[in-house]
Amino acid sequence: MNAEFDSGVVIQERNRYRVPVTFRETERTRHRRLREQGSLNRADLDAILTAGFVCHLGVVIDGCPMVVPTVYGVAPGGDVVFFHGSVASRSLVQSPTATVCLTVTHVDGLVLARSVFEHGVNYRSAMIYGTPRLITDPEEKLAGLRQLTEHIAAGQWDYARQPNRRELAATALLALDVAEASVKIRTGPPDDGDGPDAGLPVWAGVRPLRTVWGELEPDPSLAPGIDVPDHLR
Amino acid sequence: MNAEFDSGVVIQERNRYRVPVTFRETERTRHRRLREQGSLNRADLDAILTAGFVCHLGVVIDGCPMVVPTVYGVAPGGDVVFFHGSVASRSLVQSPTATVCLTVTHVDGLVLARSVFEHGVNYRSAMIYGTPRLITDPEEKLAGLRQLTEHIAAGQWDYARQPNRRELAATALLALDVAEASVKIRTGPPDDGDGPDAGLPVWAGVRPLRTVWGELEPDPSLAPGIDVPDHLR
Numbered sequence: 001m002n003a004e005f006d007s008g009v010v011i012q013e014r015n016r017y018r019v020p021v022t023f024r025e026t027e028r029t030r031h032r033r034l035r036e037q038g039s040l041n042r043a044d045l046d047a048i049l050t051a052g053f054v055c056h057l058g059v060v061i062d063g064c065p066m067v068v069p070t071v072y073g074v075a076p077g078g079d080v081v082f083f084h085g086s087v088a089s090r091s092l093v094q095s096p097t098a099t100v101c102l103t104v105t106h107v108d109g110l111v112l113a114r115s116v117f118e119h120g121v122n123y124r125s126a127m128i129y130g131t132p133r134l135i136t137d138p139e140e141k142l143a144g145l146r147q148l149t150e151h152i153a154a155g156q157w158d159y160a161r162q163p164n165r166r167e168l169a170a171t172a173l174l175a176l177d178v179a180e181a182s183v184k185i186r187t188g189p190p191d192d193g194d195g196p197d198a199g200l201p202v203w204a205g206v207r208p209l210r211t212v213w214g215e216l217e218p219d220p221s222l223a224p225g226i227d228v229p230d231h232l233r
Numbered sequence: 234m235n236a237e238f239d240s241g242v243v244i245q246e247r248n249r250y251r252v253p254v255t256f257r258e259t260e261r262t263r264h265r266r267l268r269e270q271g272s273l274n275r276a277d278l279d280a281i282l283t284a285g286f287v288c289h290l291g292v293v294i295d296g297c298p299m300v301v302p303t304v305y306g307v308a309p310g311g312d313v314v315f316f317h318g319s320v321a322s323r324s325l326v327q328s329p330t331a332t333v334c335l336t337v338t339h340v341d342g343l344v345l346a347r348s349v350f351e352h353g354v355n356y357r358s359a360m361i362y363g364t365p366r367l368i369t370d371p372e373e374k375l376a377g378l379r380q381l382t383e384h385i386a387a388g389q390w391d392y393a394r395q396p397n398r399r400e401l402a403a404t405a406l407l408a409l410d411v412a413e414a415s416v417k418i419r420t421g422p423p424d425d426g427d428g429p430d431a432g433l434p435v436w437a438g439v440r441p442l443r444t445v446w447g448e449l450e451p452d453p454s455l456a457p458g459i460d461v462p463d464h465l466r
Contacts, residue, residue, distance in 0.1 A: 056291075057300075059298055065298050066291065067291035067336040101300045112465065117396050121287065149349055202394065204451070204452040207449055208446070208450060209447070216439070219423055221427065
């Protein structure tokens with residue numbers, strides 16, 4: 001099994017370096033290995049951010065890394081990623097003062113190659129580096145929370161009860177610029193079909209992995225007569 | 234939308250503090266907020282590790298956090314998590330010299346509450362802290378890689394071609410003790426059904442999210458006559 005979702009020619013992505021480069025490469029985001037999996041295409045980054053709602057936020061606390069799963073939101077084509085948390089949260093209170101790494105990953109399948117070494121994962125992943133900004137302006141905060149909520153569950157902001165003053169005060173909202181990012185994508189079959197292992201009598205291919213929504217489960221304490229609203233159907 | 238997958242009574246988990254405590258709490262892993270979502274039950278930790286094969290590895294590079302998705306493996310009930318990578322990888326070369334945070338997260342659904350503030354996520358998450366050990370002994374390395382591979386795709390180690398000397402030399406294998414961990418779990422419906430929002434005419438419940446395997450996709454260059462082996466069916 002290869003490194004960091006390693007290995008393999010990215011079949012559908014071979015020409016990615018010919019598309020316009022729309023975000024900059026830095027010392028941190030430069031793809032050192034497996035360059036064929038790297039993308040500098042802003043559309044790839046946007047698609048990865050749009051497809052998910054949970055990220056892994058990396059912060060440094062007392063010199064040690066801490067990786068916290070948390071929800072995020074982006075406006076379509078937007079320049080910032082919003083995330084939030086309790087004002088009492090360690091990872092959030094410290095994050096506006098230093099660089100964070102916000103990583104979004106979609107796992108699309110297991111790459112079953114003819115050799116163990118060429119095994120790998122089909123995936124789409126974006127890492128965004130930056131120093132988040134704590135949003136304190138009340139109107140900006142409300143607009144940001146709306147965007148975050150609409151990203152995760154479109155229609156719910158106007159449908160559910162909106163935050164009151166106490167709830168707003170208890171919530172820290174942060175915005176991270178989508179400026180310094182590293183995008184990696186692997187798709188397609190294993191990469192040993194044209195190598196010396198091609199002749200081995202070993203089955204090879206991909207076991208796809210999909211994330212699917214299930215049927216809505218009503219709250220057992222839901223009062224009778226309240227229908228599922230259209231935007232959730 | 235609440236903080237860090239926030240809020241809500243963990244319906245099925247109320248009695249978790251009564252089960253035997255089998256891993257220690259430290260300053261880093263102590264659950265400061267939402268204690269009802271915290272678990273010190275080793276069986277919960279094992280179940281989370283067993284259910285996945287992709288983690289987010291947090292390391293500190295030049296003082297900045299870096300969160301890299303990577304595959305991992307555990308033996309059932311084992312005391313270490315294995316992960317690996319290219320010997321050329323920055324995140325791996327530095328990680329045996331310092332603390333890492335290895336986080337595994339399963340997202341189980343969106344919690345649609347009557348208020349935006351009580352919205353949240355059903356999830357299971359484990360964060361493991363420690364300084365990984367680089368495995369250099371050849372036999373131990375081979376056994377560890379076998380365990381890693383079998384965790385991700387059981388049966389493939391004995392079926393596919395095993396690593397040769399060159400491939401083994403190019404792979405760094407690391408073992409992280411499962412000793413200092415933080416486990417958080419949220420399940421069940423939203424938490425506003427018994428609060429002041431209970432009377433709002435707003436639909437509430439859970440939209441479940443499931444990760445499912447798809448049908449195997451054979452490598453287009455697969456030679457004719459090679460059947461799918463039983464362990465992959």
